[in-house]
Amino acid sequence: MLDRIRAIATKLSPRLIEIRRHLHSQPELSGQEYQTAAYVAGVLSSLGYKPQELVGKTGVVADLPGQNPDQGALAIRTDMDALPIRELSDLPFASQKRGVMHACGHDVHTTVGLGTAMIMAELDLPLPGPLRFIFQPAEETAQGARWMVADGVMAGVAAILGVHVYPSIPGGNIGIRYGALTAAADDLEIMIVGESGHGARPHEAIDAIWIAAQVITTLQQAISRTHNPLHPVVLTIGQIQGGRAPNVIADQVKLTGTVRSLHPDTHAELPAWIERIVAGVCQPYGAKYEINYRPGVPSVQNDPNLTQLTALCAEEILGQDQVQIILEPSLGAEDFSVYLDHAPGSMFRLGVGFVDQPNPPLHHPKFQVNEAAILPGIMTLAYAACRYWHEA
Ligand SMILES: [Zn+2]
Numbered sequence: 001m002l003d004r005i006r007a008i009a010t011k012l013s014p015r016l017i018e019i020r021r022h023l024h025s026q027p028e029l030s031g032q033e034y035q036t037a038a039y040v041a042g043v044l045s046s047l048g049y050k051p052q053e054l055v056g057k058t059g060v061v062a063d064l065p066g067q068n069p070d071q072g073a074l075a076i077r078t079d080m081d082a083l084p085i086r087e088l089s090d091l092p093f094a095s096q097k098r099g100v101m102h103a104c105g106h107d108v109h110t111t112v113g114l115g116t117a118m119i120m121a122e123l124d125l126p127l128p129g130p131l132r133f134i135f136q137p138a139e140e141t142a143q144g145a146r147w148m149v150a151d152g153v154m155a156g157v158a159a160i161l162g163v164h165v166y167p168s169i170p171g172g173n174i175g176i177r178y179g180a181l182t183a184a185a186d187d188l189e190i191m192i193v194g195e196s197g198h199g200a201r202p203h204e205a206i207d208a209i210w211i212a213a214q215v216i217t218t219l220q221q222a223i224s225r226t227h228n229p230l231h232p233v234v235l236t237i238g239q240i241q242g243g244r245a246p247n248v249i250a251d252q253v254k255l256t257g258t259v260r261s262l263h264p265d266t267h268a269e270l271p272a273w274i275e276r277i278v279a280g281v282c283q284p285y286g287a288k289y290e291i292n293y294r295p296g297v298p299s300v301q302n303d304p305n306l307t308q309l310t311a312l313c314a315e316e317i318l319g320q321d322q323v324q325i326i327l328e329p330s331l332g333a334e335d336f337s338v339y340l341d342h343a344p345g346s347m348f349r350l351g352v353g354f355v356d357q358p359n360p361p362l363h364h365p366k367f368q369v370n371e372a373a374i375l376p377g378i379m380t381l382a383y384a385a386c387r388y389w390h391e392a
Pocket residue numbers: 104140362363
């Protein structure tokens with residue numbers, strides 16, 4: 001089986017590089033992936049799939065039918081959107097759309113999804129259950145996965161696999177992470193409402209700036225004393241607005257920030273915990289407050305069995321020395337987690353680093369991909385799909 005996968009992948013390699021470069025040169029912003037989706041659907045149709053378009057706004061879904069429709073499906077999810085960044089590379093296939101760039105490697109993800117669909121079509125195996133290819137829009141704005149789920153793509157799905165490129169892992173190597181891969185990322189807005197007054201007569205006013213300063217300090221201190229330090233939380237207030245004049249006591253201050261956490265229990269406690277701290281600071285001084293806590297995407301928690309399946313497949317394909325266990329999670333966010341509310345899943349990291357040149361980070365205008373990563377990514381997913389029903 002593996003030899004066949006390897007042979008097909010090697011044969012397809014020039015075509016896959018061509019696809020990736022085409023996608024790279026034609027990036028589209030989140031929710032506007034019309035050309036990309038049409039291109040993906042075109043490739044899938046040419047392989048004999050019957051892709052559904054305009055799923056989750058601009059997403060594409062295609063199934064490889066299984067022998068038993070009652071068997072749960074295995075889904076493979078890749079994302080298609082680019083970022084509002086002006087590409088600063090001199091690549092011959094650099095972005096042709098000014099101010100838009102595939103700086104997060106989603107061009108590679110889409111190629112990997114298509115390449116896996118090509119291999120599975122050519123293998124033409126009697127799969128026990130359906131294999132579903134999900135090409136998702138708008139990952140960068142953390143909306144696309146919800147759109148896809150709302151349109152029913154997780155109906156009948158028993159497990160889901162995903163992939164993300166990673167510049168600090170050498171090209172073609174694979175990073176495996178057991179447990180938490182990325183963080184939950186929520187938005188926080190706190191309005192402190194005091195009472196205005198003369199700057200010389202603070203006792204007649206309620207100083208919202210002074211109280212806001214204490215709210216920020218107390219939140220940061222309390223994080224270290226009231227949360228399990230093995231369950232990290234990062235709270236960053238990135239914006240603060242308030243006050244009208246140097247000699248007028250401010251009656252309102254607005255604080256906005258982002259809250260990142262890894263452990264689901266900690267994540268669930270955060271809104272009430274923040275409110276307790278803010279209330280405890282405001283009440284003695286008579287200030288009022290309003291808190292708007294907006295949950296973003298949850299943390300990606302990789303399922304142990306599916307993670308082991310991808311690890312075993314990658315090791316067999318690449319050799320153990322090219323498969324690394326990732327020891328630390330990231331506090332970045334990834335909306336792959338939204339699918340995990342519906343089925344267990346696992347996402348692996350695909351190394352796209354260069355040995356001989358430093359690679360700028362994701363979302364950088366000079367970000368580049370080592371294309372040696374494309375075949376290992378495809379072979380790992382195809383092999384995992386072949387083995388999934390037999391080992392589930
Ligand atoms: Zn990104």
